[in-house]
Amino acid sequence: MKNRSLTIKAYGKLNLFLDITGRRSDGYHLLKTVMQSVSVCDTLSFNLSCGTGIELKCSSPGFPLDSGNLIWKAIEAFYSHIGVKPAGKITVEVKKEIPSMAGMAGGSSDCAAALAAMNELYGTGLPLTELCSIGVRLGADVPFALTGGTVLCEGIGEKLTVLPAPPEMYFAAVKPQAGISTASAYAIYDSLPVKPEQNYAEFESALKSSDLNGIAKGMFNALEAAADADEIKKAKRRLLELGAVNSMMTGSGSAVFGIFANRSDAERCIEKMSDYSFARTLVPINKGWEIIKG
The missing domain is CATH 3.30.70.890 (GHMP kinase, C-terminal domain)
Structure with a gap:
């Protein structure tokens, strides 16, 4: 097969407003939060080549390189959703800039970028709403990270309302x-x-x-x-x-x-x-x- 590759930026976020409005019977908290995409980003380089499996590479200490990583989970969820077997080996090299355990959606942003990248590599043309339906099963912040901008997120994060961009700040x-x-x-x-x-x-x-x-x-x-x-x-x-x-x-x-x-x-x-x-x-x-x- 012919190798295919792409590089994608995954932008972080800040919460400008975050209220907890309740809790579902399954334990998930219900939110009313305004998330804002910001200019710090991770960079993910994807390469689809001959072979099988998924390989993650990252020099940042503590970054998981196995199936527990949200990038890995996004790739598997994408294959499952479109109902095809992997066409080769996926290698993803990650350059981390979004800090971990910071509340800036580093993992969710990487997950969203992985779904967008796979959609592009395979030419499947899934609309944003469909990518979000895959993403919400992987993390509450993933639909926002796919949408980006200034967004009111409600429910567990899956109900999105795009808001006006903020003034210069x-x-x-x-x-x-x-x-x-x-x-x-x-x-x-x-x-x-x-x-x-x-x-x-x-x-x-x-x-x-x-x-x-x-x-x-x-x-x-x-x-x-x-x-x-x-x-x-x-x-x-x-x-x-x-x-x-x-x-x-x-x-x-x-x-x-x-x-x-x-x-x-x-x-x-x-x-x-x-x-x-x-x-x-x-x-x-x-x-x-x-x-x-x-």
């Missing part, structure tokens, strides 16, 4: 050393005697009117109360001291970001927070993935 994002597992964050949240609350309508109104200060004021993450770590509090405080309009943890953590009105202020902030293993100036983008070679 810049994020200074850092990841404290501590990592927080999603399962642990939700378990702690469930045990809280009093749950935090915030008015979503006010946040959405600010977003639709491109009111940066209103967006910053209305930001909310119910899971922050479950991630009561000193490192997270310290990062938020430093971001505010360095000029952020507001700061917040994203997802289940542990990454924290601050909103800035201009790039230079965000970049100066990151320069002063370079002691973090991950410290980046990020901007909102309108896509979850992007084929750059293929």
Whole structure:
């Protein structure tokens, strides 16, 4: 067979608003969350060649290279969905930039990019809605990562409403050393005697009117109360001291970001927070993935 290859970017995300509205009988939490694609990305290089099986390559420590990886699961789910046997060996080389255990959807973004890449390599032409139906079975954030942009995600993440892009803004994002597992964050949240609350309508109104200060004021993450770590509090405080309009943890953590009105202020902030293993100036983008070679 003729070798085929492509390279795809998988963009990370920040949660601008995250509320937990209930819980299903199967244990899944119901969400109302606004996710925003941002400019940090993993790069996945796919090669379809003679042979059989799946091979993952990555130099990042701790990155799983077996069937437990969401990229691997996405490839298998794609083959199962289209009902064909693999036409060769799939090798995927991954360059990681999205930090792990950060609440920035690194695994989900890779999974989404893998589904998009397989759809392209095999020329199956599956529409986005069909890719999302495969993806939601692999992870709640995968449909968003396939869609990208600024999206209200409800249910367990499968109900998507595209929202207006935010006004010009810049994020200074850092990841404290501590990592927080999603399962642990939700378990702690469930045990809280009093749950935090915030008015979503006010946040959405600010977003639709491109009111940066209103967006910053209305930001909310119910899971922050479950991630009561000193490192997270310290990062938020430093971001505010360095000029952020507001700061917040994203997802289940542990990454924290601050909103800035201009790039230079965000970049100066990151320069002063370079002691973090991950410290980046990020901007909102309108896509979850992007084929750059293929």
